[in-house]
Structure formats: C-alpha cells, structure tokens
Amino acid sequence: MNKFDQKLNNMGHYPLKAADVSTLQVNMGYKCNLRCTHCHVDASPGRTEEMSSETVDRLIEILRDNDEITTVDITGGSPELNPNYIRFVKSAVNLGKKVMVRSNLAILTEPGMQDIPDFLAKNSVKIIGSLPCYTAEGVDGQRGKGTYEKAVSALKRLNELGYAQEGTGLEIDIMFNPAKEGIAPDQKMLENAYRGKLKEMHGITFNHLIALSNMPIGRLGKSMSTIEKEVYIKQLEEKFNPVTVTNVMCRHLISVAPDGTLFDCDFWQVLKLPVKTRNSNDVKSFDYASLSNREIITAPLCFMCTAGTGASCGGALV
Ligand code: SF4
Numbered sequence: 001m002n003k004f005d006q007k008l009n010n011m012g013h014y015p016l017k018a019a020d021v022s023t024l025q026v027n028m029g030y031k032c033n034l035r036c037t038h039c040h041v042d043a044s045p046g047r048t049e050e051m052s053s054e055t056v057d058r059l060i061e062i063l064r065d066n067d068e069i070t071t072v073d074i075t076g077g078s079p080e081l082n083p084n085y086i087r088f089v090k091s092a093v094n095l096g097k098k099v100m101v102r103s104n105l106a107i108l109t110e111p112g113m114q115d116i117p118d119f120l121a122k123n124s125v126k127i128i129g130s131l132p133c134y135t136a137e138g139v140d141g142q143r144g145k146g147t148y149e150k151a152v153s154a155l156k157r158l159n160e161l162g163y164a165q166e167g168t169g170l171e172i173d174i175m176f177n178p179a180k181e182g183i184a185p186d187q188k189m190l191e192n193a194y195r196g197k198l199k200e201m202h203g204i205t206f207n208h209l210i211a212l213s214n215m216p217i218g219r220l221g222k223s224m225s226t227i228e229k230e231v232y233i234k235q236l237e238e239k240f241n242p243v244t245v246t247n248v249m250c251r252h253l254i255s256v257a258p259d260g261t262l263f264d265c266d267f268w269q270v271l272k273l274p275v276k277t278r279n280s281n282d283v284k285s286f287d288y289a290s291l292s293n294r295e296i297i298t299a300p301l302c303f304m305c306t307a308g309t310g311a312s313c314g315g316a317l318v
C-alpha cells in the first residue's frame, strides 16, 4: 500500500470512492498556442491530439441522457483551437448545463478567435482564465514573450462585455499557479494582491482567484530529477490535511481525454491511467451508475490535492 493509501486506510476511506459524477471535464485537445514551462499536460503548438466530431456528438448525448451531470468544464491545451468548440459549448448551454471554459486568455486575441469572448458572454459561459502572475515578467517568463500583454487585452475586452461586472451574472475567475514546483501561497491573500494590482495597473476586475500548486508531471515533471520530485511529494505529504479527502475533485467528476477515454482526473489522463471501471472506460461505453460508484485510483501524487487547504480545478477545498 502506498503512503497516500495508508493515510486513507487509517481514516477508513480506502479505497477512495466516487460520490457522484456532477461534472464532466472535457479535454478537447492537447494543442495550445503557448508552451508554458510548468504545463502538466505538456501542451504546445506542435501537439496534434484533438477531440473528433463523433466524440463531441457522443458527449452531447451523454449530457442529454444524464441529468445528474450538471456542470461541463472544458479544457485543453487551448480548447478554442478545436473546430467543434463553439458547437459543443452551445449544445451544453442549450441542455441547461452550467458551462465553464478554461482559457489562457492570450488565445482570445489571436486571428480567428476574436469573436469568442462575445459568444461566451452571450451564452453566459463562465470563464476560468489562467494568469500565473500579475506582472509581465512573471507571465512572459513562464508563457513566452508578449503573452501578458495579450492576456491583459483579453481581460479588458471581457470586462467590457460584462464579465465580473455587477448585475450581469457573467463570471470570470483567474487561475494562478507557481512558476515551478512548490505549494501555492494562500488563495485569499493572493486574490487580494491580484485584485489590487490588476485594478491599479489596468482597471481590470475579476470574480475569484483559484490558486493551484503544480503537479510534477508533464513538462514540469520532465524538467525535475527523481530526487526533486521525491522532495516535493514529501513536502506535500507533510502538509496532508485529512479534512480535504472527502472533497477531492475526482469524487465528483470524470475527465474525458481527446480520444474519448475516461479518467478519474486530468492528472491521471496525462499519466494514461484510465478509470478502473472496465465496463465503462470510454465515452462509447459511458455508464453513469458504474462511474458514480467507482473506486478511484490513488497514489502519492494525490498529496497535491490534499495538502494544506487542498487543491482542485475549482480552487482550495477547505
Ligand atoms: S499551461 Fe495551459 S496555456 Fe500553458 S501550454 Fe499548458 S495548456 Fe497551454
């Protein structure tokens, strides 16, 4: 039994089981306009994996047939680069789902993408925009020269369209992650700092900030030695907080890869560890009852989600 499983066992939570599948997290492709140093997906302009039109059709069927799935969380790479992006977002909205899209923001200023902010606003789609720092040096160092300026321009446009403006109901959260391995600072403290700086420097407003530590896999994982990874996991283990366990995101979501394979979370997607439910491990065989009651694969990397206040795609857990 690995060290994380031992902790679960001591708490009577081993094996970890799903509570439901209220969220479908859909990765529409690993291609990205950026090539960030910390990217756990290892996304880049050169990646070619892309969700097909047929897989998108099947996901729309799944959403239509399963009322228990209330939220669709669309991610990538840059999901905007998938030709089915608009169709999928629109279909999920029309089915009455709460739709949130993850964006690196800079993509919204690229040729052919400039109509997307308007489309998202008209459909009341929540945006989670990644901005790993409020300074140009911090962002460009991690994401490439000129990225900060583009992200700021996109945020200004989204504010103009009503995002984070009182009475519109249009929400935009900012996603922070550290430049390398290391535990993200306190989310509330960081949110206050971002709020003050972005307002003062650019007149930009947003709803909430999500602070996520980096998972030592993908591009970041490749840049670290085995010893560095062990030290990092040990640091996380020392901060293990039992209260976070019942709220970890995998207990409430299924992660769908571009090829339609199902995973407990997008970290396991990167590591190619599909769900244990053999009768329902891709979109073709999707079975809500099996997935909502499945045993989740756990490993020492799960300390990333359970250290301190906990971490998830939606931010701190406690
Ligand atoms: S971190 Fe996000 S924006 Fe950066 S390369 Fe990865 S998917 Fe693209």
Ligand code: SF4
Pocket: 248, 249, 250, 251, 264, 265, 266, 267, 268, 296, 297, 298, 299, 301, 302, 305
């Ligand atoms: S890494 Fe996090 S989300 Fe993935 S299985 Fe472990 S606890 Fe769940």
